[in-house]
Amino acid sequence: MSRYKFILSGGGTGGHIYPAIAIANELKVRYPDAEFLFVGAKDRMEMEKVPQAGYEIKGLWISGIQRKLTLKNLMFPLKLIRSMMEAGRIIRDFKPDLVIGTGGYASGPLLKVAASKGIKCVIQEQNSFPGITNKLLAPKVEKVFVAYDNLERFFPKEKILKTGNPVRQDLLGVVDKKAEGLALFELTPGKKTLLVIGGSLGARRINQLIESRIGFFKENNIQLIWQCGRFYYEEYKKYAGADVKVLAFLNEMDKAYGAADIIISRAGASSVSELCIVGKPVVFIPSPNVAEDHQTKNASAVTDKDGAVLIRETDLEEQFEKQFKDLIDSDDRMKELGANIGKLALPNATRHIVDEIEKLIKE
CATH class of the missing domain: 3.40.50.2000 (Glycogen Phosphorylase B;)
Known part of the structure; x- marks a missing residue:
């Protein structure tokens, strides 16, 4: 050879x-x-x-x-x-x-x-x-x-x-890691779990959104795994508690995906590909600060197939709470989005x- x-x-x-x-x-x-x-x-x-x-x-x-x-x-x-x-x-x-x-x-x-x-x-x-x-x-x-x-x-x-x-090949089969993921992050079984990911460095606008909606999530009985990024950890770690896990990094991404019922994410190409394999409902908030606005185009390729929700940064104040609540209040819609994004996986x-x-x- x-x-x-x-x-x-x-x-x-x-x-x-x-x-x-x-x-x-x-x-x-x-x-x-x-x-x-x-x-x-x-x-x-x-x-x-x-x-x-x-x-x-x-x-x-x-x-x-x-x-x-x-x-x-x-x-x-x-x-x-x-x-x-x-x-x-x-x-x-x-x-x-x-x-x-x-x-x-x-x-x-x-x-x-x-x-x-x-x-x-x-x-x-x-x-x-x-x-x-x-x-x-x-x-x-x-x-x-x-x-x-x-x-x-x-x-x-x-x-x-x-x-x-x-x-990463460890993302195949995350649906079987829910109990393991909830245990790792010390979260409550049976309670809806939101995973927030903004990239390894973090995403300022997503972090600001989550900070301003801590009360909203609490009212709706939602617990959080919030990966805020290493640039922002010192600023946001004060919000950590029983229902809010604040992390600079997620070293065991497969278990975080496993624990999640719904995900908020940027729309970088690798993230979108991973989320298609994970097959769970996603709210994409694309970064506007990238060449040719390619994150919005990445997210649109999924939303055009009814596989996710897309909210632009400029529309967050006006649209986020309604779109998010409409989604979490409908188990059927969450299942539908998860199934549709899963069909796009390669x-x-x-x-x-x-x-x-x-x-x-x-x-």
């Missing part, structure tokens, strides 16, 4: 990093002797998260273009040239059989250089509205793995394969992607 070499590049956010790690893990199971190298952007979170997952990573001096005129933008051409040169050195030294990009700043120069040297490349796009890096790379790669329909307007149709987004995404990668390396 050949000893294959793979470079994976993606980062900036967990949504780019964790799919790359999931793909590497599956490749490692199939090819235990394979060599792996990750390439990220210096000073971004991948430089910490990838080594924690057991892989080597090299950092490029690259960042995105800011929306307003800044010194960083003036530095961009220099950073790009330096990154292309460094990417060339990395590829020359490592000699990969295939390069996998999952989006983010570093994957642009790396895959561009790799493709120009005739090395096979693939990209995995998590969102319903692709990032600029993947849009620019698509003509140069062999395959584009996507999680949503109707992406032909961004990518060459013949290269698109709908696989879904790689997610739980075998990682295996599907690696099946296709195997075909390419064996050609």
